[in-house]
Amino acid sequence: xxxxxxxxxxxxxxxxxxxxxxxxxxxxxxxxxxxxxxxxxxxxxxxxxxxxxxxxxxxxxxxxxxxxxxxxxxxxxxxxxxxxxxxxxxxxxxxxxxxxxxxxxxxxxxxxxxxxxxxxxxxxxxxxxxxxxxxxxxxxxxxxxxxxxxxxxxxxxxxxxxxxxxxxxxxxxxxxxxxxxxxxxxxxxxxxxxxxxxxxxxxxxxxxxxxxxxxxxxxxxxxxxxxxxxxxxxxxxxxxxxxxxxxxxxxxxxxxxxxxxxxxxxxxxxxxxxxxxxxxxxxxxxxxxxxxxxxxxxxx
Amino acid sequence: xxxxxxxxxxxxxxxxxxxxxxxxxxxxxxxxxxxxxxxxxxxxxxxxxxxxxxxxxxxxxxxxxxxxxxxxxxxxxxxxxxxxxxxxxxxxxxxxxxxxxxxxxxxxxxxxxxxxxxxxxxxxxxxxxxxxxxxxxxxxxxxxxxxxxxxxxxxxxxxxxxxxxxxxxxxxxxxxxxxxxxxxxxxxxxxxxxxxxxxxxxxxxxxxxxxxxxxxxxxxxxxxxxxxxxxxxxxxxxxxxxxxxxxxxxxxxxxxxxxxxxxxxxxxxxxxxxxxxxxxxxxxxxxxxxxxxxxxxxxx
Numbered sequence: 001x002x003x004x005x006x007x008x009x010x011x012x013x014x015x016x017x018x019x020x021x022x023x024x025x026x027x028x029x030x031x032x033x034x035x036x037x038x039x040x041x042x043x044x045x046x047x048x049x050x051x052x053x054x055x056x057x058x059x060x061x062x063x064x065x066x067x068x069x070x071x072x073x074x075x076x077x078x079x080x081x082x083x084x085x086x087x088x089x090x091x092x093x094x095x096x097x098x099x100x101x102x103x104x105x106x107x108x109x110x111x112x113x114x115x116x117x118x119x120x121x122x123x124x125x126x127x128x129x130x131x132x133x134x135x136x137x138x139x140x141x142x143x144x145x146x147x148x149x150x151x152x153x154x155x156x157x158x159x160x161x162x163x164x165x166x167x168x169x170x171x172x173x174x175x176x177x178x179x180x181x182x183x184x185x186x187x188x189x190x191x192x193x194x195x196x197x198x199x200x201x202x203x204x205x206x207x208x209x210x211x212x213x214x215x216x217x218x219x220x221x222x223x224x225x226x227x228x229x230x231x232x233x234x235x236x237x238x239x240x241x242x243x244x245x246x247x248x249x250x251x252x253x254x255x256x257x258x259x260x261x262x263x264x265x266x267x268x269x270x271x272x273x274x275x276x277x278x279x280x281x282x283x284x285x286x287x288x289x290x291x292x293x294x295x296x297x298x299x300x
Numbered sequence: 301x302x303x304x305x306x307x308x309x310x311x312x313x314x315x316x317x318x319x320x321x322x323x324x325x326x327x328x329x330x331x332x333x334x335x336x337x338x339x340x341x342x343x344x345x346x347x348x349x350x351x352x353x354x355x356x357x358x359x360x361x362x363x364x365x366x367x368x369x370x371x372x373x374x375x376x377x378x379x380x381x382x383x384x385x386x387x388x389x390x391x392x393x394x395x396x397x398x399x400x401x402x403x404x405x406x407x408x409x410x411x412x413x414x415x416x417x418x419x420x421x422x423x424x425x426x427x428x429x430x431x432x433x434x435x436x437x438x439x440x441x442x443x444x445x446x447x448x449x450x451x452x453x454x455x456x457x458x459x460x461x462x463x464x465x466x467x468x469x470x471x472x473x474x475x476x477x478x479x480x481x482x483x484x485x486x487x488x489x490x491x492x493x494x495x496x497x498x499x500x501x502x503x504x505x506x507x508x509x510x511x512x513x514x515x516x517x518x519x520x521x522x523x524x525x526x527x528x529x530x531x532x533x534x535x536x537x538x539x540x541x542x543x544x545x546x547x548x549x550x551x552x553x554x555x556x557x558x559x560x561x562x563x564x565x566x567x568x569x570x571x572x573x574x575x576x577x578x579x580x581x582x583x584x585x586x587x588x589x590x591x592x593x594x595x596x597x598x599x600x
Contacts, residue, residue, distance in 0.1 A: 212566065237509055243589070248585075266570065282553055288514065
């Protein structure tokens with residue numbers, strides 16, 4: 001498969017899919033980008049913005065693309081992934097386009113979801129499992145839809161490749177090239193530890209922001225007060241609370257056990273603060289804050 | 301008091317005091333800026349950076365300044381404020397510099413702390429109470445010290461003036477001009493409702509960030525994982541966890557009752573999330589997220 005002949009099919013033309021479409025084409029990784037988008041308004045917008053060369057039906061996209069990117073919420077991706085691999089298998093049997101000299105299908109499918117275990121489990125025994133590479137590019141904003149897509153979204157961030165040993169070598173190499181084109185660092189991890197880490201470093205941030213927004217909205221019936229008093233600190237802490245329910249409901253429910261564990265740890269830490277403040281115990285408040293300050297060493 | 305002859309004394313040359321010093325001088329509100337800084341390293345830095353015209357002892361600063369800004373943590377400000385007013389009273393008795401034609405002291409002192417009730421209570425019956433204006437400029441970053449000071453920090457933000465009816469009219473007018481020079485909107489509020497709103501819109505954001513940092517640091521003993529997996533979302537949510545303990549211990553303990561109430565509301569919201577996820581109740585998770593999304597209307 002020559003890079004200069006690569007057709008990339010992107011299922012879901014939102015923030016992530018749309019931003020990938022822009023940079024994969026602009027940077028020469030894809031010679032053609034096909035898009036699939038079930039929402040007619042979004043599909044029309046994606047065409048108008050010029051994110052993809054054309055919007056086509058799902059099965060056509062899978063048949064015509066050398067590499068398919070599932071950029072839909074994880075609940076939908078879990079259903080689509082076996083369907084994509086089924087089409088790959090059928091095409092191999094039919095000897096259709098996409099096979100190598102020995103008639104084996106060389107097409108590839110990746111997903112870009114925030115949880116990985118449910119996906120790798122869903123296709124563990126699929127005969128075309130080797131053509132799937134589970135990935136998680138760690139990038140995004142709190143906005144969604146084709147209007148939120150932007151060039152350079154992935155530059156300098158980490159792309160996690162999960163359970164690479166279950167994918168064919170050539171598929172992993174091509175996906176590494178794809179993330180190179182997006183200027184991303186590769187990180188290798190197994191799917192279950194990915195989901196634990198994602199719960200701790202990403203998913204909990206969203207839950208804390210949602211809860212913060214609910215708390216403030218609950219108390220401050222007068223929205224003008226929130227607006228007037230919102231310093232930059234509040235705005236940045238609550239930013240993720242704008243995130244889309246379609247994306248986050250399946251993440252939080254599919255990564256249920258890890259998310260529950262981290263919420264429990266988090267509530268425990270909040271209670272330590274609460275008790276120290278309630279007891280007027282300034283030394284404990286200080287040592288909690290100074291402990292938390294260690295995050296400076298890690299986050300810019 | 302002519303604006304072109306105004307000497308401003310700033311007690312505490314950190315992020316807030318230092319940034320005020322820069323813009324009040326640059327924009328012509330102050331003809332001279334005196335600084336007080338108890339930490340020798342910070343005092344030397346403030347001189348080297350050129351934040352103030354000179355660093356002088358506390359009492360000298362109060363005697364020589366037309367307007368004194370207490371830009372120290374609220375615990376220290378509560379002790380200093382009566383001392384400043386005492387000096388004002390003494391100078392009035394002595395007929396020293398700073399009196400009007402009837403010998404009344406026309407000097408002004410403001411504070412810029414995040415909690416107001418303890419301050420206004422501390423000087424409620426002071427004979428020079430009218431010369432104090434309680435204020436809270438809603439601006440800042442997670443950094444501290446003279447090195448963090450910057451021009452333009454306050455531009456476009458809100459400056460809250462509390463219990464203005466307890467201050468002399470001319471003092472309030474002058475303080476309004478000061479915040480005009482910093483390009484801030486004025487908001488008027490009583491001290492106790494300021495502290496409630498500040499707990500809900502600002503203080504809780506810091507507590508949730510501290511707790512998030514503690515949760516992640518607790519679980520992720522391997523700091524490299526945090527670094528690798530930290531998306532922009534985590535970084536912005538945890539940003540405030542870098543905030544300084546010297547500033548935040550007194551805020552959280554002095555605003556104790558309001559902060560406890562908001563922490564309790566917050567823990568309640570977290571538990572709603574927890575229960576909905578534990579019950580695999582996708583509808584409830586969705587409705588919590590969509591409720592939280594209302595913050596979009598208020599925060600850019």
